[in-house]
Amino acid sequence: MKLGVFVSDYKLAVDTLDRMKGENLGIVLVQNGVYHAVLKEGGKESALLGKTPRLYALSEDLQTRGLRPEQVDKRVKVVDYSGLVDVIFNDFEKVAWL
Numbered sequence: 001m002k003l004g005v006f007v008s009d010y011k012l013a014v015d016t017l018d019r020m021k022g023e024n025l026g027i028v029l030v031q032n033g034v035y036h037a038v039l040k041e042g043g044k045e046s047a048l049l050g051k052t053p054r055l056y057a058l059s060e061d062l063q064t065r066g067l068r069p070e071q072v073d074k075r076v077k078v079v080d081y082s083g084l085v086d087v088i089f090n091d092f093e094k095v096a097w098l
Contacts, residue, residue: 001024001093001094002024002026002091002092002093002094003020003024003025003026003092003093003094003095003096004026004027004028004087004088004091004092004094004095004096005017005020005025005026005027005028005095005096005097005098006028006030006033006095006096006097006098007027007028007029007030007033007036007048007098008030008031008032008033008097008098009031009032009033009098010032010033010035010036010039016098017048017051017098018051020096024054024091025051025052025054026052026054026055026056026087026091026092027048027051027052027054027055027056028056028057028058028084028087028088029048029055029056029057029058029061029076030057030058030061031061032065033057033061034057034058034061034062034065034067035065035067036048036049037049037055037057037062037072037073037076038062038067038071038072038073045073049073049075049076053075054091055073055075055076055077056076056077056078056079056084056087057072057076057077057078057079058078058079058080058081058084059078059079059080060080060081062078
């Protein structure tokens with residue numbers, strides 16, 4: 001199953017995401033979740049960045065928080081609302097929100 005998971009919080013129990021299985025897991029970072037794509041705590045990147053090669057961050061949420069696309073980890077694809085709709089309908093069979 002192609003599962004897309006929306007992550008909207010920076011403080012997330014990664015074990016919750018570990019329990020969500022999908023052949024083609026994708027993570028969409030929205031709201032405060034976009035901080036996973038940019039910030040490092042104690043010099044370490046977010047554990048979410050290693051969960052799947054299919055990572056997306058919403059550009060409008062980055063901009064709202066004063067973050068620029070060039071600050072985003074290279075593994076994360078920055079998409080706008082229109083691009084996000086395409087990702088949801090073309091890449092995922094089901095979506096979940098954490």
